[in-house]
Amino acid sequence: MTGFSEAESVTLDLLKKKMAEFARERNWDQFHSPRNLLLALVAEVGELSEIFQWKGEVPKGLPDWKEEEKQHLGEELSDVLLYLVRLSDICGVDLGKAALRKVELNAIKYPVSQKQNQNQTNGTTNAHTTTAINTSNDNNNTEEITG
């Protein structure tokens, strides 16, 4: 497997190629079926969950965590990402394009409310801003939630 130079930017495409190379070199393409990859992905999500299990809520940035704990977290997050990238590749889905499209769909489904716009213009922030969200798939139903 080729090394990674610091100057090289990490893209989904690079990770896709690295995973394909990793599997090919070990003759593991035979094991990287959609179902196997999905199960491996779910197992890694389980390992990721274990890191947070029983800790209660933890502050953003994980300020109290030891360096080894953060490194372990990075490893489990990476396993999830790598299997997701590989699963997408094996299924013939362009994950980057699909994710960008999904972000756009999300923005249509959950429009920014007028009130939020006003708060941004005034420079005010409110943790309990009321947002109009769409809760149905047919885009007909909206309801108010407080976030």
Ligand SMILES: Nc1ccn([C@H]2C[C@H](O)[C@@H](COP(=O)(O)OP(=O)(O)OP(=O)(O)O)O2)c(=O)n1
């Ligand atoms: N058939 C396989 C096995 C492993 N991997 C790669 C993808 C993951 O990034 C990592 C997973 O390796 P392990 O199954 O050894 O899992 P962990 O690294 O989490 O080790 P452990 O479960 O012992 O904590 O290796 C892979 O692509 N295909």
